[in-house]
Amino acid sequence: MTEEIIIAGFGGQGVLSMGKIMCYSGIVQGQEVTWMPSYGPEMRGGTANVTVIISDERISSPIISEYDTAIILNQQSMDKFESMVKPGGTLIYDGNGITRHPERKDISIYRVDAAAEAAKMETTKTFNMIVLGGFLKIKPIVKMENVIAGLKKSLPERYHHLIPVNEKAVNRGTEIVQEMQKA
Amino acid sequence: MKELRLMKGNEAIAEAAIRAGVDGYFGYPITPQSEVLEYLMLQKPEERTGMVVLQAESEVAAINMVYGGAGAGKMIMTSSSSPGISLKQEGITYIAGAELPCLILNVVRGGPGLGTIQPAQSDYFQSVKGGGHGDYRMIVLAPFSVQEMYDFVETGFDLAFKYRTPVMVLSDGAIGQMMEKVEVGEQKQRLSNEQVKERCPWATTGKDANRERNIITSLDLDPQQQEDFNHHLQAKYKEIEEKEVRFEEIQTEDAEYIFVAYGTSSRICQKSVQLARAKGLKVGLLRPITLFPFPSKRLLELSKQVKGILSVEMSAGQMIEDIKLAVECNIPVEHFGRMGGIIPSPEEVVEALEQKFL
Numbered sequence: 126m127t128e129e130i131i132i133a134g135f136g137g138q139g140v141l142s143m144g145k146i147m148c149y150s151g152i153v154q155g156q157e158v159t160w161m162p163s164y165g166p167e168m169r170g171g172t173a174n175v176t177v178i179i180s181d182e183r184i185s186s187p188i189i190s191e192y193d194t195a196i197i198l199n200q201q202s203m204d205k206f207e208s209m210v211k212p213g214g215t216l217i218y219d220g221n222g223i224t225r226h227p228e229r230k231d232i233s234i235y236r237v238d239a240a241a242e243a244a245k246m247e248t249t250k251t252f253n254m255i256v257l258g259g260f261l262k263i264k265p266i267v268k269m270e271n272v273i274a275g276l277k278k279s280l281p282e283r284y285h286h287l288i289p290v291n292e293k294a295v296n297r298g299t300e301i302v303q304e305m306q307k308a
Numbered sequence: 309m310k311e312l313r314l315m316k317g318n319e320a321i322a323e324a325a326i327r328a329g330v331d332g333y334f335g336y337p338i339t340p341q342s343e344v345l346e347y348l349m350l351q352k353p354e355e356r357t358g359m360v361v362l363q364a365e366s367e368v369a370a371i372n373m374v375y376g377g378a379g380a381g382k383m384i385m386t387s388s389s390s391p392g393i394s395l396k397q398e399g400i401t402y403i404a405g406a407e408l409p410c411l412i413l414n415v416v417r418g419g420p421g422l423g424t425i426q427p428a429q430s431d432y433f434q435s436v437k438g439g440g441h442g443d444y445r446m447i448v449l450a451p452f453s454v455q456e457m458y459d460f461v462e463t464g465f466d467l468a469f470k471y472r473t474p475v476m477v478l479s480d481g482a483i484g485q486m487m488e489k490v491e492v493g494e495q496k497q498r499l500s501n502e503q504v505k506e507r508c509p510w511a512t513t514g515k516d517a518n519r520e521r522n523i524i525t526s527l528d529l530d531p532q533q534q535e536d537f538n539h540h541l542q543a544k545y546k547e548i549e550e551k552e553v554r555f556e557e558i559q560t561e562d563a564e565y566i567f568v569a570y571g572t573s574s575r576i577c578q579k580s581v582q583l584a585r586a587k588g589l590k591v592g593l594l595r596p597i598t599l600f601p602f603p604s605k606r607l608l609e610l611s612k613q614v615k616g617i618l619s620v621e622m623s624a625g626q627m628i629e630d631i632k633l634a635v636e637c638n639i640p641v642e643h644f645g646r647m648g649g650i651i652p653s654p655e656e657v658v659e660a661l662e663q664k665f666l
Contacts, residue, residue: 145487148314152489158314160487185578187486190653279314 126181128266129189131206133174134198139253142279143196144175146257149275150267151179159187172201179266196260200224213308217260227305234306235263242301243294251294258298269295315490317457317483318343321387321413324461326353329496330411331382332360334373336392339425340481341415344387357498367392371399371412378408379524381504381511383465387413389481390431391422394439400474401440405526407510407541409468411461412446413477415484418649426649427481427572432626435478436600443538445545447475447552448599450570454488456597462493467552469507471544478599480622482572482651554597555606559585563592565665566610568631569620570596572651577620579654584661591661599627604634611635616665620657621645640665 130147134140141162148158161176176192178184195206197218203225210216212231220226221240237259243252261267267275272295276288315323322344325333333353335345345363353359364370370386377384388396393414403410414435418428431439435448447467451457457479464475505513515521528534559581560566567577574595584591594610596603611617616639619628625643632641644660646652 145314148487148489152312152314158487158489160314161482162485184488185582186576186580186654187488188482188572188576188651188653189579190655 126179126266127184128179128194128264129192130177130179130194130196131174131192131209132177132196132198133172133202133206136171136173138173138198139250140173140198141175143253143257144177145279146272146275147177147179147267149278150271151275153271153274153278154267156181157184159184161187172199174202174206194260194264196256198256203227215263215308217256217263217302219256230306231308232306233263233304233308235259235302236305237298237302239298239301242297246294246297248290248294251291254291254294255298255301258295258300259302260298261295262299262302311492313490313492314487315454315458316343316485316487317451317454317479318415318485319347320454320458320490321461321477322347322351323492324458325385326351326356326359327493327495328461328465329357329383329498330359330385330461330465331498332362332373332377332384333386334362334364334370334377334384335386335388336364336367336370338389338392340417340427340484341387341389341413343484344413344415357495359498367395368399371396371403374410374412375399375403375406375408378403378410379406379512381508381513383409383411383499385411385413385461387415389415389417390419390428391417393431393434397434397440400446401438401442401444402526403474404440404444404446404541405442406524407472408474408524409465409472410474411464411468411477412474413479416478416480418647424649425481427483427485427651428622428647428649429480429571429573429645430623430626430647431478432599432621432623435476436602436630444541445473445548445600447471447473447548447601448478449475449554450478450597450599451483452571452574452595454483454486454490457483458490458492471548472510473544473548478571480572481649549601552598553601553603553605555603556595556597558593558595560592560594560610562590563614564590565616565618565661566592566594566614567618567620567657567661568594568596568607568627570599570627573620573622576652576654577657580620580657580661583654583658587658589658589661589666596627602630602634604630607631607634608636608638611638615639617641618657618661618664619643620652620660622651623647
């Protein structure tokens, strides 16, 4: 199994930390992982993206030009990455702030309205965990118990009291993700 | 039990330095390697092992602090990125001239000048041909993963002390910034002053009654003595070329064409090998792990088996000169690369192979 993922959105949405938690979860279950962030001038412009690869084998290139899954959290990222999903691949997006919805017919499309849900749950900071839950419902590449173990590893101990809130958010994400189109 | 962590390349090399029992790190921040210094500061190594970590007032000051610490027989390292490494060149040639061991990390970014903060491999000439003046060489190690960023601290210091030479870890912005799984080693004790005296009888550790004083210098105004010293250095570099070549081969057994690539480019090329093989092309990869010494002998052997070599570098083509020297015009050698901080895609590399050879 090799899953090549791009997560893209605004800085501050937790794009990079979502990728880190995926990677930690992969390590917990004995997989190989790479996490390659954008750190260039585009990052300073407010958008953030990270390429995450989780595999049972040694990972070759950490930088790739097409993805199994794109997780898209703003319009700029939709414009940039929709075309880079492999045919038959998966696109997951949050509808908040999206003016042009995905148009490809050859990929599976899912929508997880995490921003709205996080506001309802009054824990806006768990936005990215809701998205992660949506992703894991579609692509259960890491087990839920390993996600919690991954969370523990990636959060400093002083934040461990927040793990239950995050766990709840991940679970909520699995419930609210909607299938828009099957490839 | 082995301990696994998720770390950036820059963090891994910093953690490795603490665990290897390094005595001192002197540096100055620059993107994309500032995490080395930041991580070391956060870890408080002065409490963990007594290691000294200092942000110098400039790169020039940092490399001269390395010179001083290394002269005392200590395990000392520094890190920077391309423009900062250029500033360090004077110190590096003095360290080579004084035959001192140390570890220098270059997390390369695009140039020339201030260039860009994105990854590149355009400092190959500077690293392997001697970026400072005089007939000196450094051992140059090229990590291709975060694990190798970690492992090359110990490898690098072992080689540095074995040959009394500066060793460079030539990385790039991609490997510095990306996170991967790292197996971290045991915490080693820093050497005691007695152990340093035993390991480095040449070091300025304080003269006692039963030995001559040790002098650390790169100056000798007598031409005959200076020539003799240069012969001694060249003999050392020859021994390094005979004994310390490291490389990795991927699917070269039946290959008709090979990529030669190091660092980030070699990761891209691994994928390109898969893509090319899926198209039915017999393609392999040779990844030099040491850039000096260069795996010339193996390339000469391979030149009798394969029809062509594509050198893939994030530069205008620098390593290609060493490949051409190695294969003695037996087969065509072509270059493919991107510059200015752009990383080639695996598909582009395969297209380049097809265009140039098929």
